[in-house]
Amino acid sequence: MSAVYCFHCHEPVPSGTSFLLEFDARQRQFCCAGCLAVADTIISSNLADYYRFRTEPASRANAIPKELEAELSSFDAPQVLEDISNKQGELTELELSISGMSCAACAWLIEKQLRQLPAVHQVNVNSTTQRCHLLWRADTTPLSGILKSLASIGYQASPFIADQEEQVFKLELSRYLKRLAVSGIMTMQVMMLAVALYFGEYTGIDASHQGYLRWISLLLTLPVVLYAALPFVSSAWRSVKARQMNMDVPVSLAIYYTFFASAYATAFSTGEVYFESVCMFTFLLQLGKFFEYRARSRARDATSNLLKIMPVTATLLKNDEQQAVSARRLQSGDCILVKPGETIAADGQIISGQSSADESMLTGEYAPVSKNIGDLVMAGSINHDGLLQVNVSKPLASSRLGQIIALQQRTLSQKPAVLQRTDRLAKYFVERLLIIAAATFVLWYFWLDADRAFWVTLSVLVATCPCALSLATPTAITCALARLNRSGILIKNAQVLDVLPELTHIVFDKTGTLTEGRFSVSDVTLFSSDYSEEQALNLIANLEAYSEHPIGRAFSSSLSTKLALEQVNIVVGSGISAQFNSRQIKVGSAAFCAVTPQAKAMVYLCADNQLIAAVSLHDALRQEVPALVSQLQQQGYQLLMLTGDSSDQADKLQQQLGFNQMIKGCSPEQKVAEITNLVSAGHKVLMLGDGINDSPSFHAAHVSVAMQSGTDLSKNQADVVLLQHDIGLIATLLQGSKAAQRGIRQNLAWSVGYNLIIIPLAVAGFVSPYIAVIGMSFSSLLVVSNSLRLLK
The missing domain is CATH 2.70.150.10 (Calcium-transporting ATPase, cytoplasmic transduction domain A)
Structure with missing residues (x-):
């Protein structure tokens, strides 16, 4: 018999359940009352298109306990609302962080649901960042009412407060986008004019027409050199003041030297103009920087919902x-x-x-x-x-x-080691390039041909402009980041692409990383013929429904029939008792139920002091873990498990998976100490975890990876976030890093080799500025094309 899956969340429907709802002339089945209630709300609110157009299943819906409804009401307190929102006249402005969003249809559903509230003036939902910008009348509808409205369709929301650092980050990203737009639009316009000028050289063009096209090109290039290219000038100036030549020095020289030379040629109707090269060069560099900055921005948005x-x-x-x-x-x-x-x-x-x-x-x-x-x-x-x-x-x-x-x-954004090596190469290259350019001008001006000195020097700067060298690493890294992101891997720190190929040790947390991170029923032993296993579990689930205990949640899927319980009493840390069918029912520990403990059992059910069932629980191992561990061991990695869990399940996992080393009962400090010892011994270490307790360990390791199901803090701290519930992505990450490293080496080899060939030719005067532009463009195009191979 094939499994039946919930219409709302696509999780398996427990056998014996009967949560049904008619939709599109068909009976739909649900796994629990929560999913049924959410679906009923969505359909009855005329929002059924959500189910027709969604691309991913929704998260499982859970009803809000009455205690938590009271907690939501605490957001309405004037002092609290003042701390988390801003006043816009009579309206209140607030940003919400929303859990449970799985696709763009979720954003549509949330916006439609909130716009039905009369008090809501404006609502915008971003499915990528999982945030909602809200403007509403708080005096008409309290914040708790909005949060409950979202909960009714299956989404949990909490206030989000953007810190000053994030606001600065977003402002800078906006500036990148504006500069990219200016340089891109101007490049297209100037390139069209350049085509007319180039063809005019061969077919004949009237001098007045040629001058007109040149002046228009100059005017269109002004926004690029006065706005879009300014970051390169600022960086170059800071570099010169610090007496450190970085890549932006020759970039700035090439851009402005070419611009002013072309402007001179336009004003005095002599020589060639290369305005299209100025715009194209600026656009290509801005594009690479924007993609890199955008990747970091997406990482920050996805992992900074710390509230x-x-x-x-x-x-x-x-x-x-x-x-x-x-x-x-x-x-x-x-x-x-x-x-x-x-x-x-x-x-x-x-x-x-x-x-x-x-x-x-x-x-x-x-x-x-x-x-x-x-x-x-x-x-x-x-x-x-x-x-x-x-x-x-x-x-x-x-x-x-x-x-x-x-x-x-306090975490500092460190520059990737491969970029540091590129910077050292660039410094060496830049210093000698400037010396060669100056020597070329002197040589031609005083000894060879003074009239050609300016243009030959320009050819040297343009032909040997470190465009390819400056694009070699960033473009390869950007393409590798995009490829891994499509696979469900978010790289927040590009430095890991340089470190990952050198890894020797991989350290795993257990709970929530190797395991699913939640209790589930593993075995049921019956001691009475009065109840079947299904009936016993259903009775336990009815009792545990009154508790917020994590062990109680292990039985939620076993709730098949609602029972009429009376005189329910919770004994904290022990169990729950109630009257059912004139019998005293208890569920909890062996001591609470007054029964003899059974091997490995954690939960006991008894009626009138007679033992009915003993239940064993376990935290299930992720199904992809054994294959991943075997693959990593075959590749020669040393695998360790450091877990805060002190139970015998850690020993069972060690026996099953065969890690090189396992230490259980670790505190966060002990985890840091173990990783620090490995690092001190010269090993390259990757740490994979999901909890807040893993965050200090992330700082100790060379590379840190957080699970998608982990806490927001662990994801915010980590270098890498796995965006899917698949730990097997670690293997994809390692393969992707090796491919990125190969691409970077190939790009650097070409860009350095090209310059070693073109420099002597340019100095000798065999390369005109026109040919220099073509050579520089071809070199850059080859580097970018090679990097794009990483996307496949």
């Missing part, structure tokens, strides 16, 4: 009254109330209540940690099922989470 991690609001207890405040304004000594399901807003100590907390993002330990009075809790961890009062010891900014996030602000 999904950082708590935004907190409930402050003051004089026994609850007050919604901004989490950033909490101070040491404040007392906050943390409700079930909420993110803890600051480091502190529990003074009332008991619960369990999910600290996997910070420690790597996926199992919940029990918390009682006197225990410490960390900002960013999630409170599961108890009500806590916490005395703040450190505000958010100085908490452990805040300190880890602050590391990204």
Whole structure:
């Protein structure tokens, strides 16, 4: 019997479920009540075209617990709204970070849904950055109402605050785009005029017509040299002041020397003009720089939604009254109330209540940690099922989470090593090129032919202009980045393309990297004939539906029939009890159920103190991992697993996969120490992880890779982000880096070889400026064409 998949999210539909909805004259099946409710909302809101035109399945929909509905309402507090939004007259402006978007149809659906709200004045959704720019009347519809409206169609949203650094980044990107547009448009216009001038040389052209075309070309070139090419001049000037010759020095000389020489020829009707070369050269260089900057911008947009991690609001207890405040304004000594399901807003100590907390993002330990009075809790961890009062010891900014996030602000953008080598080559080349050009002018002016001295020198500068050399590495890197991006790999730091071919060690995190990162049912042992396995799991799922515990979520797919439970009682850290069919039902630990522990079982179900079932859970291994590990081992890489999980599952994975080394129970500090030892021993190390606890390790390794399912912080810190749920992309990344390295070497070999051949010919006067332009253009075209091969 073939599997049935959910119409909304395309996940398998559990057997025995009956979540149905008619759409387009067909009965559609759903995996859970959440997906059914979302689909019903979308279709009844006249937004059914979403299902007809989407290109990717939606994320699985989860109903918002009542406790979290109250948390959404905290965004409506005046102090909180003031911190996260801007006032535009009577309107409020805010940017939202949206989870669950899978394709452009999602952006269309969100915009249509929000525009149905009367209070919304303007809404724009960017599916690439997964953000929504919103302008609405907050006095008519509160922010919580908008967030609930998005939740009703399956999207979770939270406020996003762009920092000053990102605003500067976007402004600079806009400048790149404007310069590229100016140089591109002017190149097309001047090239058309140049064709007329070139043909006129052979067919005869009236002097007045020739002068007219030259003057028009000069005017069209002015925006290029006065605006589009200015960054090269600024960079060259800074280089000269620092007494360091970079590539922009001869680039600037070639552009402006050629322009002024052509302007002189136009004004005095003598010599040739090369305005099209000025525009084309500037356009090609700007194009390469824009693509490189755009790639970094996309990486930043895709991974900088840090407010999904950082708590935004907190409930402050003051004089026994609850007050919604901004989490950033909490101070040491404040007392906050943390409700079930909420993110803890600051480091502190529990003074009332008991619960369990999910600290996997910070420690790597996926199992919940029990918390009682006197225990410490960390900002960013999630409170599961108890009500806590916490005395703040450190505000958010100085908490452990805040300190880890602050590391990204201190991360320096280092220039790739291959570009550093190119810069050294360019410096050597530039210095000698300027000496050769000056010597050529002196030689021709004083000894050979003074009338030809200016034009021969121009030929030397144009023919040997380091256009190909300056494009050799950036174009190859840009094409390699684009090719890997199409494969689902986002390179944020181009330096990794130089380091990856030299890797010797690859370090893996376990939870969420080698494994799926969530509990699932692995084995059910029945001890009573009163229940089948399906009935037992359905009963457990009904009980666990009242809990926010991660173990409870392992049973969500087993919920086939809603049962009428009474007197439900949650015992924090132990289990849940309820009355069902006049029987006392319990699910939880062996101690809670008062039964004898069974080997490997984690969850027990009993009725009237009689054991019904014992359930084993596990975190499933990603299906592509064994093949990847085998492939990497065959290629000679040393593989290590460093995990914060101290359970026996780490040992099982080691037995199954056969890593060269495995260390379990690692703290973030221990991971850093292990990687640092490898680096100190001269090894090249890649670190692959997904949690906040992996971020410090990312800094210690030569190359860091984050999973798409990882935290926003880990993706923001990493050099590489895997955009698909496929760890096998690591092999593609390694192959792509080797291809990029080959392309760079070929480009550099050609550009250097070309200059070694053309320089003697240009100095000897055998290369006219016209031929020099063709040679320079052909050299650049060859380099770009070779780089484009990396896209295939």
